[in-house]
Amino acid sequence: MNPLHPPVLSGEDVYRIHWVLGTDRLLAVCHCGAQQEFEDPVELWDWLLGHPDDHRPAPARKESVTP
Amino acid sequence: MTAFVRDQWYVAAYGREVGRELLGRTVLGEPILLYRTQDGRAVAMAERCVHRRFPLSQPPTRLDGDRVVCGYHGFTYDTDGSCVFVPGQQRIPRTARLKTYPVIEQDSFVWVWIGDREPGDTLPPRAPWMDSPRYTVVSGMEPIDGDYGLLVDNLLDLSHETYLHGGYIGTPEVAATPITTEVDDTAGIVHVSRHMDDAECPPFYAKSTGIEGRISRWQDIEYHAPCLYLLHSRIAPAGAPGPNPDGSDPHAFHVEVVYGITPSTQKTTYDFWAVARDFALDDQDVTDFLHDNNHTVVMQDVVALNVLQKSLDTEQDGYQELSINIDTGGLAARRILVRMARQSTAPQDDPAVPR
Numbered sequence: 001m002n003p004l005h006p007p008v009l010s011g012e013d014v015y016r017i018h019w020v021l022g023t024d025r026l027l028a029v030c031h032c033g034a035q036q037e038f039e040d041p042v043e044l045w046d047w048l049l050g051h052p053d054d055h056r057p058a059p060a061r062k063e064s065v066t067p
Numbered sequence: 068m069t070a071f072v073r074d075q076w077y078v079a080a081y082g083r084e085v086g087r088e089l090l091g092r093t094v095l096g097e098p099i100l101l102y103r104t105q106d107g108r109a110v111a112m113a114e115r116c117v118h119r120r121f122p123l124s125q126p127p128t129r130l131d132g133d134r135v136v137c138g139y140h141g142f143t144y145d146t147d148g149s150c151v152f153v154p155g156q157q158r159i160p161r162t163a164r165l166k167t168y169p170v171i172e173q174d175s176f177v178w179v180w181i182g183d184r185e186p187g188d189t190l191p192p193r194a195p196w197m198d199s200p201r202y203t204v205v206s207g208m209e210p211i212d213g214d215y216g217l218l219v220d221n222l223l224d225l226s227h228e229t230y231l232h233g234g235y236i237g238t239p240e241v242a243a244t245p246i247t248t249e250v251d252d253t254a255g256i257v258h259v260s261r262h263m264d265d266a267e268c269p270p271f272y273a274k275s276t277g278i279e280g281r282i283s284r285w286q287d288i289e290y291h292a293p294c295l296y297l298l299h300s301r302i303a304p305a306g307a308p309g310p311n312p313d314g315s316d317p318h319a320f321h322v323e324v325v326y327g328i329t330p331s332t333q334k335t336t337y338d339f340w341a342v343a344r345d346f347a348l349d350d351q352d353v354t355d356f357l358h359d360n361n362h363t364v365v366m367q368d369v370v371a372l373n374v375l376q377k378s379l380d381t382e383q384d385g386y387q388e389l390s391i392n393i394d395t396g397g398l399a400a401r402r403i404l405v406r407m408a409r410q411s412t413a414p415q416d417d418p419a420v421p422r
Binding site for chain 1: 248253260391
């Protein structure tokens with residue numbers, strides 16, 4: 001796993017998008033903990049803002065999915 | 068076209084611009100008259116006389132004490148917008164009143180509230196460096212002949228520095244370094260972070276800080292939609308220690324770049340720009356250099372955005388753009404602005420989400 005930039009914003013509805021170092025891919029992290037990689041930022045935002053559709057928490061994370 | 072977001076505070080002027088001379092600014096399509104009362108209070112009201120719509124910022128309109136005397140027929144208005152004199156008759160028509168605007172002076176800006184409800188407890192976002200004794204500030208305002216969304220797009224993606232501002236603030240590393248984007252959708256805040264640990268030092272920082280050689284350069288954008296953009300810029304010699312856990316950061320130079328983004332009309336924008344630094348506070352040469360250099364950079368953006376708007380005006384409806392990784396923050400800002408515009412109380416056209 002590439003090192004991710006530490007969080008700056010602390011609200012409850014914060015979306016994070018990391019440009020995965022050494023790649024052209026973007027890692028989208030929803031406030032519910034769901035993660036998915038994308039190559040297109042438009043598709044990425046469609047997915048993030050589509051929460052909770054198709055949002056499943058990442059296996060390594062313990063946060064619960066917000067209903 | 069980017070829809071206006073009402074029920075918001077916007078920068079209408081710097082405090083230094085508002086005095087005993089009448090100042091006219093158009094914010095979100097509303098012509099506003101600004102001046103300062105004799106006791107120093109900034110006031111804002113509609114800038115068109117109720118009689119024949121004469122623009123009240125234009126001579127020979129003048130102040131008589133704290134009252135505005137229209138230069139066309141003498142209609143006279145008090146600071147609360149009420150008309151107190153009309154020519155040739157005793158009766159003052161009931162509708163002879165100028166709309167007034169809530170005003171807050173904060174961080175050297177004069178903010179006006181544009182909306183259909185009162186601001187209540189809502190305050191403008193902060194830019195405390197603007198009038199802090201720990202910083203020296205250079206600032207200015209440039210009008211742009213373009214949709215304010217073009218300026219938001221420009222500022223949210225700093226990779227353009229490498230190309231549009233090469234030789235000033237741009238170096239190859241800016242466009243080549245990945246970004247991290249965070250979005251607080253509820254608060255309407257977009258944060259874009261680009262940390263370059265070993266970068267060329269652009270002339271803007273080499274000449275102002277005196278650093279020779281390569282640098283660690285951090286750019287942390289904090290956009291408070293729709294009206295205020297902050298760029299926290301940290302410059303240190305490459306390899307120098309980072310900030311301490313208590314927030315102190317003695318090995319670095321800090322520059323806080325501030326933009327008040329104020330839509331004037333659908334295709335004109337006020338670009339209030341400022342650069343605050345925490346070093347060489349009393350060095351006039353550094354002040355002059357940063358002012359002139361940053362003004363040049365701002366004008367490079369203004370010229371480019373004016374050209375871009377003209378070009379977009381010739382496009383057919385439904386033209387396509389292509390967004391890539393560097394646009395992640397800009398896309399977030401666009402979507403927040405669309406949502407905020409829909410939520411604001413005045414009827415708005417619902418533009419399709421730009422792609």
